[in-house]
Amino acid sequence: MSLSEIREKIAAAERKAGRPEGSVTLVAVSKVQPLERIEAVLDAGHRVFGENKVQEAQGKWPAFRERFEGVELHLVGPLQTNKARAAMELFDAIHTVDRPKLARTLARLADETGRCPDLFVQVNTGEEPQKAGVLPAEADALVAEVRELGLPLKGLMCIPPVDEEPALHFALLAKIAARHGLEGLSMGMSDDYERAIAQGATHVRVGSAIFGARNYG
Ligand SMILES: *Cc1c(COP(=O)(O)O)cnc(C)c1O
Secondary structure (H helix, E strand, O other), rough: HHHHHHHHHHHHHHOOOOOOOOOEEEEEEEEOOOOEEEEEEEEOOEEEEEEEHHHHHHHHHHHHHOOOOEEEEEEEOOOHHHHHHHHHHOOOOEEEOOOHHHHHHHHHHHHHHHOEEEEEEEEOOOOOOOOOOHHHHHHHHHHHHHHHHHOOEEEEEEEOOOOHHHHHHHHHHHHHHHOOOOEEEEHHHHHHHHHHHHHOOOEEEHHHHHHOOOOOO
8 A cells, every 4th residue: 555545544534533634643664664665755755754673763764864854753662771862862752651760761861961752651451461561550650650750741552462453452542541631642553543543543653554564584
């Protein structure tokens, strides 16, 4: 599917949900993709991209940023505290704040540098042991702590279990966000972004539907 087709589907999903046009940000997740595919999407005018590894992003985005103006970069993968400084320098948004220690590290660095990317707290809605994210029962406490630290918290993020109906997870995430007055909802990927928009997603993270399958070979 092409970028323009996905943009049309997003616009249609916004209309259907009675939401204003442009209320959903398409984060094009470019991890592992060959540089020429990313360049084609940049040439098509898209500027918001997602990466899941700090080091991989450091390897390709500084050069793209020199050539293309207005690139906005989102970290959508887990963040180790020892990479927090690099992540804060490179990314405009971090979707994966999932523990108090990371929040405190980000707060310290924000004090030191005077800037901080937009933050999302990642919630492990499926309570999967192998997956990052704070458990739903602990989400309220982490949201409160991130706010007490004075960090720019925009919303919540989730990655539903692969074998479950994502709508239940989107609804849970929206419910937790609503009780904190958080507007940002980072949810929905290639297979379910339209459903996520129906449930209030403000950021959809779409990779393979834009760039084609990832080749990890
Ligand atoms: C890779 C990735 C995506 C994109 O996945 P697709 O199924 O290719 O759209 C979205 N979110 C996160 C956190 C990812 O790691």
